[in-house]
Every structure is written in C-alpha cells, then in structure tokens.
Amino acid sequence: MPDLAIRTQALRKTYRTRRGKRVVAVQGLDLEVPIGGVHGFLGPNGSGKTTTIRMLLGLVRADAGTMTVFDQVVPDRLPDIVGRVGAIVESPKFFPAFSGRKNLELLADAIGAPRQRVGEVLAETSLNDRGKDKFKSYSLGMKQRLAIAATLLKEPDLLIFDEPTNGLDPAGIREIRETMRYLGQQGRTVLVSSHILAEVEQVADTVSIIGHGRLLASGTVAEVIGGSGKPTVKVALDTAAGEHAANQERATSILTSAGLSVRAEGKYLFVDGAEHSADVTRRLAQQELYVSELIPVRAGLESVFLELTADEGLGGQQ
C-alpha cells in the first residue's frame, strides 16, 4: 500500500436541519489521497466535498467511519498533525475588522510561529502593500491570497483547498493553479476540491470523483479518462438540405459497421472510438459522403465526470 496523506473509510455524515429533516451529505466514502502532488477532489454541487473536508479538519463530527491524515487517526490525533496541514474551507474567513497582517499575527502567535514569518508569507502572496488594510476591504482574490498566506505560516505538508478559484477572474484562477502546481512539485500534497473539471484537470496528478457522498472513480487522471475509451469527434456532412437526413443515416450505418459508436444530434454526428479522426473522413469519402466540419471533442475528465455523475442529480438528497 502506498503512503497516503489522507485515507477515509466508510465515512458518513448526516446533517439534521432545523426543521428536523435529515440530509445525508456523505455516505460511506472511501477516499485515498497519495502523498505528494495535486489530488483533485471532484463532485457536483452538494455531493459532500466540503463536508468531507470539514470532517477531516475536525470542524464537523463524522457519524461513522474512520479517517487518517498522515497515518494519524483524526480528529483524535489532529493536534499532532495540525501543524502539517493548511486548509482553506469554502471562502476564506478572517476577523473582518482587523488588517490582513493583524489576522496573520494572531494566527502566528497562536501556533507559536515567529512573527517574521508574517512578513514573509505576505510577501510570498504579494500582499505586503495591502497588509495594513482591513480584511473586509479586500477583494475576493486578495482574501484568497491571504488565506494561502495563512496556511503557509505553518509550512504545511498537506494543503487542502476547497473550491479555491470560486469567484476569481481568469488571472486569479491561473495564479492559484500555478501556486497549487508549485506546491505539488515541491513534494507537498495538495487536495483541491472543485465542481469544475477544467480547473483541476490541468494541475491534478490524481483525482477522486464523488457523487451523493460516495466515491465514483479514482486514480491518475489518465486512468480515470482511460476508462471511457478513445476520443470523440463531432462531424457535419457536406450535403444538400433535402438529403440531410438520408445521408446522416447512411453515414451512421457506415461508421457503425466499422465498429465505431455514433449518435446524431442536430446537424452533427458524434463518433466515439476512432483511433484517428482521419479514419472517419476516409471511410465516409469512400462512400462518397464528404465532411464539411470535423471537430475533435475534448475527451477529458469532463465527459467522464458528466457520465459518472449524470444520474446523481444535485446530489446530497436522500
């Protein structure tokens, strides 16, 4: 068994709302996050990502199951490893009326980190000239950077980011992504949750996909994508308007008999399983059907994700 940064087994959490309704947020989740690199933690809204992270951090009490972080049982042994774990859960929350610097100083004092670290981490996150301003006057991106600065006070081995790019502009998203990649390359473990695939796919080494509070798939990005086969291409035929339907039908049967899977959608055919997209053009051309458009559809985590979570609805509900 490889060394794991995080491991959960049969983890469960049911919330009770004020009205006495029960919401099963996490039901029997087995999660394994290897040490080192970026691990994407994916799932649609309400699938239990934040709840899982909160349980790992001891903020929310699990109803059942076990969790370990760096082989220490949490939340019982959390005090032993908390210095190695930096986390940003949902939006960063600090004392709004204190400056960014003051907030960091209090945290540094609380964990016994030297005060000079505050200046260093502010510089590392390019916040030094806004350090004296109140937290509540910060833009979302600055709040996010301050939260990262706070986690760096500990020099952590594991960083947990819960939807870190929520509400950021493209430049901000890119910045965060680069930070995560950099941290991962340093040998630290980064767990990043998201419901947006594209965001994670570019930086993640490994991923776990959850829905309804259960693990649906996990492994390296290649493994998870591999499960869904070859890339897809989107094809439009060059055909007169009146013959469109007939030609699509012909094309479908030609391609299907060549072992590809085809589905029609409006003026396009979606063809799965072709080794090269040129195969598609060639086979059709042999039967005097010509292609006007041929677009490779991004076969990535996204389609896998959508497939896996298709019947999950919004997740969460019983």
Add this chain to the structure above:
Amino acid sequence: MIRLTGVELRRLIARRLTVIGVGGVLIITALLLFAVWRDAQPMSAAEQRQNQIYLEEAQKDWKLNGAQYQKDCEAQYQSQPDPKPSLKEFCPGPPTIDQFGKPEVVFAELMPDLLQGVSYLLVGIAFLVGASFVGAEFSSGAIGNWLTFEPRRMRVYGSKLLGGAIGFVPVAVVVVAFLTLGAFVIVDQLGNTASTTGKVWGDLNETSGRIVLMTAVGAALGGVVGVLLRHTAAAIGLVMGYLILIEGVFGSFLTKAQPWLVRLNFDAFIGHGATYWVQQCESSGGSYSCTSVEKHVSFEHGAWYLGITAVALVVLGALVFRRRDVN
C-alpha cells in the same frame, strides 16, 4: 493554553468595541463623579435664606401644635414593627435648621451606593464586550479558520473566556479606583470624610474586590453566551429579554421569587447582603389586607447562587462547543 490566552487578550484589546466599551465606562464614571460634586456643593446664599424662612415658619407652627405632634408621633411609635428605631430618631422634636436644605454628603454613606451603581455598569459592559468578542467569531466564520490552527476545542474555549475575563480585571480596577479616589477628594473638600474609619475602608475594599471579580465573570459569561448563540445581537437580545421579562416583570409580580433571581443575588454578593420587600396578604373575616415585609438575602446566598450559575453556564458552553459542528 497560556499562549492562546495571550493571543485572545491581544485580540480583545485590538477590537473596537472593547475600546468603545471601556471608554464609555470611563466617561460614565466621570459623570458619576460630576454628579457627586454637584450634590456636595454648599447651598447658595439664596437657598440658605429660603431655608431660614421655612425654618421660622415651622418653628411658629411647632409653638402652636408641637405638643400635639409629639403625642401623635409617640402613639404612632408604639405601633411600629420591631426592631424599632429609637424614640429620639422617630420623633425628633422641635424643627432644627439641618432638617431643611441638603444633608451633608458623607463619604462612608455615599460609597456603597456609588459602587453598586458602577458594578452594574462594569458587569454589563464586560458581558456585552465578552459576548461580542466570541459571538462575532461565529457570525463571521473566523472560528472555523481558527480551529484549523488550534483544533483542541477546550483550549480554544478556555482561552477565549479567560482572555475576556483577564482583560477586564484592570478595567474594573481602574474604574473602581478612579471612582473611589475621585469621590474621596470631592467629599473631602465639600462634605464629610471624617467618619471613614479603617473598618469602612476595609468594607469598601472588599466590595471593590467583589466588583472586580464579578466584572471578570461577566466578561467570561458573555463569552459563554456568545458561544451558545453564535451572534452578538442574539446574545444581547437574550440578556435584555431576560432582564426585562424575568427579572423585571416576573420579579415584580412574584416578589417571593426574588431570592432566586440574578439581580438580588448580585446585590447581596456585591453589597454583602441585600434586602427586598415581599407583599404579604391575609384575609381574615372578609377583609383582605396586604403589608410589605422586608426580607433579607445573605451574602453567602448570593455568592453560592452566582457561583453555581456561573459554573453551570461555563460547563454548558463547554459541552455545546465541544461537540458542535462549525461552519
């Protein structure tokens, strides 16, 4: 824990509400002293002339009806409930000048009242600041972030209550000292401080010590209520509601319940015993009559009551905070 308490203390001092609250207490204390000064002023010449006229009229009246007044008064004296004041006190005889105009301000008599007044102020503000100190962390969500740095909840809880309590000790000391010294200086100039014996000073010191203690407890309990309600406004609302409904309305309708309400026990603790009045009604042979009877709550009663209440609240807060999911 010591380190965390230090951090909480620093946070308390850095908060604006703390500064406003403490500043407010100091201003009100200064106003109290101003009122003492006004009260202790000697009478103006016009007031003295007016009093002289009243005295002469009263003396004229006494010459005519004095004997009758004395007899009525003595008859009334017989029906006084025990313990009776002395006859001389109850029926002081012919009018004298010091029955008119202002009585002299006596430090030893003034101070217990002043201290009691300032104790409400201090404890109230400490509670409010303590409630906001902790409640705001929950309403802003900063507590969640804090717990990812220090997950030992009991330490976090303890340090917040201690930080608030310790922070208010010097505030209470300064305010009480300021009030006592200020009043002494004023009364020394304009009134009577001669009756301030060593025993009086001893009692005043003890009362002051209890005020300091209760201020610290008030700040800590504010923190507990902040933890329980997770919102400053909710905490303040709850306390206001409690004071008005339970202590005010309920207490005045059901006067017998007063020994079990906070207010009277607080007074008994601060003032080393307190009295209250109970309506005692009886119907005998169709007539229904009520009398107010004075009752006493002892210092010990107040101390036990407050101690047990405070400990129970702190434990309740700990139990809730220990298990609660934090968002």
